[in-house]
Amino acid sequence: YFKAFTKQFTTGENYQGADRELQTVRQMMIDFLQNHSQEVRPPACPPLDPVGSSDITSLFDKNSHHYTAVVFESNSSYVGREVILDLIQYENIVVRRALNSDKAFLEKLGVPSVPSCYLVQPNGSHGLINNLKPLRSFFSSYLKSLPGVRKKLLLPLQLPAQENKEEGTEIKVWKEFDKTKLYMADLESGLHFLLRVELATHKTLEGAELKTFKDFVTISAKV
Numbered sequence: 001y002f003k004a005f006t007k008q009f010t011t012g013e014n015y016q017g018a019d020r021e022l023q024t025v026r027q028m029m030i031d032f033l034q035n036h037s038q039e040v041r042p043p044a045c046p047p048l049d050p051v052g053s054s055d056i057t058s059l060f061d062k063n064s065h066h067y068t069a070v071v072f073e074s075n076s077s078y079v080g081r082e083v084i085l086d087l088i089q090y091e092n093i094v095v096r097r098a099l100n101s102d103k104a105f106l107e108k109l110g111v112p113s114v115p116s117c118y119l120v121q122p123n124g125s126h127g128l129i130n131n132l133k134p135l136r137s138f139f140s141s142y143l144k145s146l147p148g149v150r151k152k153l154l155l156p157l158q159l160p161a162q163e164n165k166e167e168g169t170e171i172k173v174w175k176e177f178d179k180t181k182l183y184m185a186d187l188e189s190g191l192h193f194l195l196r197v198e199l200a201t202h203k204t205l206e207g208a209e210l211k212t213f214k215d216f217v218t219i220s221a222k223v
Contacts, residue, residue, distance in 0.1 A: 001032045004042035030081050046088055048081050051096045053105040061124040067093040069143050072106060073115040075099055079136050080115065086140040092148045117142070191220075 002012045013032070017024055034048040051070070059068050069087075071080035080097025087095045100106055100114045109118060110127075115134045120126040132138045143149065205213055 001029065003036050003040075004045075005040060026082075027078050030078055030085070033085075034081070044088070046084050046095075048084060048097075050080075050099045053098070053102045056096075056098060056105075056118075059120045059124075060126055063124055064120075064122050065092070066122060067143075067146055067149065068120040069093060069095045069139075070118045070120070071095065071097045071115055071139065072100055072111050072118060073097060075101075077115055079134070079139065082136045083117075083139045083143070086136070087143055089151055090144060090149055091152045092150070093143055093146065095143065115139075 001015065002009075006012075015025070015028055017028060030048070033045065036042075037045045037048060056070055069083075071083055073080045080095075084095045084097065087093055100111075106114075111118065113134070117129045117132060117139045118126065119129050129139075129142060132142055199213075202209070
């Protein structure tokens with residue numbers, strides 16, 4: 001794991017956990033990210049720490065430009081942080097997490113169990129999202145489907161102009177990638193991988209395999 005703003009490639013943190021399960025590794029990455037953001041918080045990293053009941057109450061009955069979803073969960077749960085990171089690329093919604101330590105507050109909001117997802121509408125009205133399974137996938141899918149919630153448009157990356165103005169350099173804008181076109185670089189990369197990597201795993205080619213390879217070379221030469 002390499003922290004943001006790392007100057008040298010050798011300052012990564014190697015992780016060797018109890019197992020190699022996907023969920024274990026994902027939770028470890030969330031821990032890395034949360035601990036990291038307390039030091040020097042990268043601009044793209046959303047807040048992952050839980051909010052208090054007073055912060056949640058302040059959202060009620062106030063007009064806003066976006067939805068606010070609060071995932072109530074236990075201290076050991078990762079669902080809230082996973083949903084926060086799932087929605088990081090979406091606009092018109094903010095996701096926060098809160099712990100179930102304030103039982104009276106949860107009872108007041110009508111939250112019977114955790115994890116649960118509580119939604120504050122842009123007009124200030126609020127309530128529990130019912131009929132949702134208490135799983136990350138269900139929470140994230142529901143929030144992405146809300147009216148007005150959509151993926152952020154990624155603007156073309158602008159490269160800064162060189163400082164030497166005498167050369168008359170201008171800001172370069174990266175070309176938009178066109179999915180309908182086939183790029184020579186991709187074809188060359190594919191051929192390179194097939195011939196240098198995949199083919200190299202076979203010590204010999206015989207019979208049907210050899211015929212398949214010959215057919216492939218013939219077609220490649222034609223096109």
